[in-house]
Amino acid sequence: MHIPKLVMFDLDGTLARSKQPLTDEMADCLTELLTKTRIAVISGGALPQFLSQIVEQLPKDANLSNLYLLPTSGAALYEYIDAAWKKIYEERLSDKEATDIEAVLRAAGKETGHINFSEPSYGERIEHRGAQVTLSALGQQAPVDEKEAWDPDRSKRDALHAHVSSHLPTYTVKIGGKTSIDVTKQNIDKAYGIHKLCERIGVPEADTLYVGDELRSGGNDEAAYKTGAQTHPVTSPEDTIQLIHELVS
Template sequence: MSEHVKIVMADQVDIAQLCARMKVMAFDLDGTLARSKKPMHEPMAQALSALTRLLPVAIISGGTIDLVRSQVTDMLTADANRANMHLMPTSGTRYYNWNSADGMWQEIYEHNLSETDRATVIASLEKHARELGIWESKTWGPRIEDRGSQITFSALGQQAPVEAKEQWDPDNVKKNKLAEAVQRDVPHLEVRSGGSTSVDISNKGVDKAYAVKELASMLGVEVSQIAFVGDRMDPDGNDYPAARAGTFAIRVTGPQDTLVLCERIIEWYGAHMQ
């Protein structure tokens, strides 16, 4: 029997119902707050900054902490409440919060892969990518990145243009075949499709579902009181585990959808929380 996971499109969200229910707002990054590897645009940065003054805000991304900083936190306005932010990069395998005394992001936990597992995964990714004909000759940056707690394969390289990424595997067939092949080599690990050209590998059970459950525990709320916004909510997408975990899952088609959603939420707070 298939599981029932409720996901609402951003333009169909009942804002009053959402705001009455949620106590935390969590976001995917690439394709949700910003385009792949690019900083947030100024209107998004302003809206996200405003949200941090209203409720806790989490960023749960497949990217590294350095990317979360360059794409999100470095773009926030001066009056953003960073102490109200929770950064969970590499698909929630690491967690950072703001140390007001030092004015720095501090790491609270990490779940690193063993050296043996990392070496096995890297070899498996190259082997199967070559066999499947997706070890591309033209790339922008490294294809495989060892992030400690996560190994990420990016078919076109980490710095590939957004347009090239979006055209490479629109139906996810290539990524899914690679993920399935690697999963057979490392059944004790979690192998999943990531962004538009990527496959992510981490310790089993440490994904965006784990991240939202940890977030709920740390903030003393129910998972159902977390609104999670992401662009990859299909069952093969890396945002789906957060939806499956029981968040108020909201699907966007891109950063513009997210911006409109955030502006509607900010407007509701302005009218009802005086």
């Protein structure tokens, strides 16, 4: 199989289970792929989440200079330069913008009836991530099984998304993970991150492969279809491992 000049991966559901570290097998696969081409990871999480889920699971001698991290759905880009993760850009929200967004997220939880903020949660329900404000219905540290059981048919997230979108028409509002809604500046999405990274490192989008578990209408990888990148849907991290084996063989 021809190896693209850049392989971009979604994180949760594609490289790892929701908020879980890479498995040893996945870490080995990515380490091998990093010796052959450039890899980017793009996801709604913030940088610390990327470091603990991905970077800290890779061996010390992994070729990190070939790894690009795009947290907050592509609103920021980090590169590994001189043994440190350097921010290349970040489309930050102002404090006022973030506060206004939080108020709308809280109102959406109440008015849809899907989130009662006075009930206990697993960590904070609202997180300010610099370029993004994220609402997590059960809290940031909720167990995966509970998150997967919360909204299996997406109806709660669809209702929250509709409410927030209608009240924040000048922002981009996305369903993030199994329980979350992400808000960023307008036109910031995974397509933006793909465009910015390809331009910066001089790789044609046509020679980029995007891999994600939600490459479908309404899914959080859908924006990849707005770019020139090739796309490869996967169903799980195990499926992604198969693809990487094909790429490196």
